[in-house]
Amino acid sequence: MAMDGDTRPNDLSAFWMPFTSNRQFKKQPRMFVSADRMHYTTSDGRQVLDGTAGLWCCNAGHNRPKIVEAIQKQAAELDYAPAFQMGHPKAFELATKLVDMAPAPFEHAFFTNSGSESVETALKMALAYHRARGDSARTRLIGRERGYHGVNFGGISVGGIVNNRRMFGTLLTGVDHLPHTHLPEKNSFVKGQPEHGGYLADDLERIVTLHGAETIAAVIVEPMAGSTGVLLPPKGYLERLREICTKHGILLIFDEVITGFGRLGSSFAAEYYGVMPDLITCAKGLTNGVIPMGAVLATKQIHDAFMQGPEEAIELFHGYTYSGNPMAAAAGLATLDTYAEEGLFERAAGLAQYWEDALHSLKGLPHVIDIRGMGLIGAVELQSIPGAPTKRAFDAFLKCYEKGVLIRTTGDIIAMSPPLIIEKEHIDTLIGTLADVLKTLE
Incomplete structure (x- = not known):
């Protein structure tokens, strides 16, 4: 073991690097x-x-003055505040600013620390939402082949990237998958949304018939699949998913950890494609990657389903030590300001x-x-x-x-x-x- 003051700067052995050879x-x-x-x-x-x-x-980009200054100031002002039964102003300010820039249906933000945690949170919210409404049979989750939803157990269960799943046992039960939308024989070198493949959303009807709509809580997809290799949604695909989910009372979750915050030229892909899900997961660009932070955006309908019973009761038994962390909130506020001002x-x-x-x-x-x-x-x-x-x-x-x-x-x-x-x-x-x-x- 290194002695005090000996940082062994050239020793690379201790750090087991993620997703790295x-x-x-x-x-x-x-x-x-x-x-x-x-x-x-x-x-x-x-x-x-x-x-x-x-x-x-x-x-x-990197080393942006407003973000750097906000973090420095926050560190000296309030470095940490507990997130359970306590609060601090910047978390509320950031939530308000975030929902203001999001598409109209989204009125509430629940803070996490990463995209993976945002996915876990959204999946749990979907399950708990149905139970809160007395529809506790809805426990099944539907993902998509080649989908990437982070690396926690819920995320890799609904995800569909083989190497992220194969080493980790049976994962969550009650999960099924839609087919991916990559059709190279028909859509190679296409510009914009592919013409072919919208019909692939209809496979959700097959899954509904197989399991029963009354058992399905949510469908989660990336509106544009990023980490698997940038797979674009075919024309009509997202619209059809929304239609089928609405028809059968299934929640639709968009994983916008990559597509959020301007990547497609709009605040979120939901706005870009004109298709509104029930929950949106985000992270990454929320704080410009400077301090870890994620969020789940929820509609008023989702949020209000939990706001029942005695006022002193905890409505959702879920959260993280660093949910809405002051340093991350300061970085998020400065980041959203930078996006807007520039x-x-x-x-x-x-x-x-x-x-x-x-x-x-x-x-x-x-x-x-x-x-x-x-x-x-x-x-x-x-x-x-x-x-x-x-x-x-x-x-x-x-x-x-x-x-x-x-x-x-x-x-x-x-x-x-x-x-x-x-x-x-x-x-x-x-x-x-x-x-x-x-x-x-x-």
Whole structure:
């Protein structure tokens, strides 16, 4: 064990890194030591263009003055306050500001610490909502193949990414899955929402027939699936899901941990697509990724179903030590102010066409079998190397990093989601560097 004052700065063994090939990384570490606006600085002094907004979260870029100042001030004013049976003003201010920017049906916010916790919270709210209304038979949850809803047990149960599930036993019972919406044989290189696949939402009727509508509590989907490789909703798909859920009294949950806060050029994808769920999960861009925080947005109908019985009774036996944490709330308030003052959502919408054209300029390069994108998010899918899935995309990730550009990979899909402050010249650099790298891949 290290003695006092001995921090062993070059010893990488203690930190078991998440979603990382630990052995490969620790042989050739890639370390960021600072960041400002669109760029990271590496431990060897190189500038790296952030093509992924951190992990889909730094929507306002890095080292933003208003956010930094808010955190510094809050640390000296009120570092922590208990969240159970006590409060502090900034949590209430943030909740009000958050619901004001959300689509009209959403009037209440429940704070969490991450997207994973937001999903767990929304699933529990859905189950408890039906029970509060005397409909306790509704316990079944419906997710979707290739869905990503965080990494807690509820999230991986309704999620549908195989490697996130296979090691962890039987998971939650009473869960079923809709088919994913990826139809490469019909929708490759499409611009905007795909024409084909809206009918896939009708599979929910099959599931309802199989299990009985009276047993189903909620359906949870990402309106646009991000972590699985940017799968866009086909035209009419979300509308049909909403229609079927309404018909059968099933709650519809949108997981907007990625699509929230301007990623598509609007506050939330629900607004962008014009389809309103009953609950929205969010995180990431809520605090610009600076301090962990998430939230569940609920309609008045959901919230008020719990506000029954004696006033002194706890209405929902759920919450976290850090729900509405003062530091996170301060960061959230400053982040939402930054979005509004700089018009970043509108800015993203204004750059969407330039971004789309740049993405599709990669068509025809070696190994590129599909390109998908919407708002300021995009994916380039590569042909897998037989017997070595993921290798080609990971090689592209490493080469882009060496050339000063950060991208992200999932399987053999390259995903990009830059900060909303990106300029056209940054887009040119990001896509141009990726093009150069693609030409070198085996």
